[in-house]
Amino acid sequence: SQQGEEDPQALSIQEGENATMNCSYKTSINNLQWYRQNSGRGLVHLILIRSNEREKHSGRLRVTLDTSKKSSSLLITASRAADTASYFCATKAGKSTFGDGTTLTVKP
Amino acid sequence: DGGITQSPKYLFRKEGQNVTLSCEQNLNHDAMYWYRQDPGQGLRLIYYSQIVNDFQKGDIAEGYSVSREKKESFPLTVTSAQKNPTAFYLCASSIVPGGAETQYFGPGTRLLVL
Numbered sequence: 001s002q003q004g005e006e007d008p009q010a011l012s013i014q015e016g017e018n019a020t021m022n023c024s025y026k027t028s029i030n031n032l033q034w035y036r037q038n039s040g041r042g043l044v045h046l047i048l049i050r051s052n053e054r055e056k057h058s059g060r061l062r063v064t065l066d067t068s069k070k071s072s073s074l075l076i077t078a079s080r081a082a083d084t085a086s087y088f089c090a091t092k093a094g095k096s097t098f099g100d101g102t103t104l105t106v107k108p
Numbered sequence: 109d110g111g112i113t114q115s116p117k118y119l120f121r122k123e124g125q126n127v128t129l130s131c132e133q134n135l136n137h138d139a140m141y142w143y144r145q146d147p148g149q150g151l152r153l154i155y156y157s158q159i160v161n162d163f164q165k166g167d168i169a170e171g172y173s174v175s176r177e178k179k180e181s182f183p184l185t186v187t188s189a190q191k192n193p194t195a196f197y198l199c200a201s202s203i204v205p206g207g208a209e210t211q212y213f214g215p216g217t218r219l220l221v222l
Binding site: 031033040041042044045088098100 | 149151212218
């Protein structure tokens with residue numbers, strides 16, 4: 001079974017708006033990672049948050065982690081058309097950890 | 109440049125044919141992985157290797173085989189036993205074998221059946 005489950009499945013917003021996507025997982029973790037995949041390409045690592053961290057920032061990205069609820073959220077602020085992609089969370093390399101992702105469409 | 113490469117970008121398979129997808133990394137990573145991605149879906153783990161000359165089955169290993177004779181190379185063979193091979197195949201590597209650390213992905217190979 002898959003560890004990470006992203007929500008919503010699809011999200012469509014206007015350029016400049018914020019985008020929030022969520023990830024839920026089932027077992028305890030050491031850390032959680034978010035990846036981006038542009039259509040037809042490989043995945044690119046965005047950010048890693050460790051289990052003892054609650055929030056982490058990287059540029060326009062903000063990730064939160066709530067280990068009591070076994071959930072994480074990724075916020076992209078001031079979105080751009082170039083942010084259009086699928087976003088995945090992952091919790092453990094070497095195991096089937098990727099859900100179906102959230103497909104984000106940012107309209108110019 | 110350090111990175112992970114996959115070839116070819118597109119691969120066509122005839123009925124009953126075995127085909128091999130290449131994955132090479134110069135990141136000096138111990139662990140390497142193969143994933144399959146079907147349209148609109150997430151990644152499913154086929155095989156992974158934590159060290160040279162060792163590999164383990166993932167969730168969907170049937171119809172696939174791998175080898176890990178060198179640290180930098182982890183080729184995937186799609187055998188004729190795989191009845192529905194059309195998909196996007198992604199190779200990845202990570203520093204820490206089996207750990208929950210960052211994976212670095214190649215650009216992928218799209219396999220199509222003639």
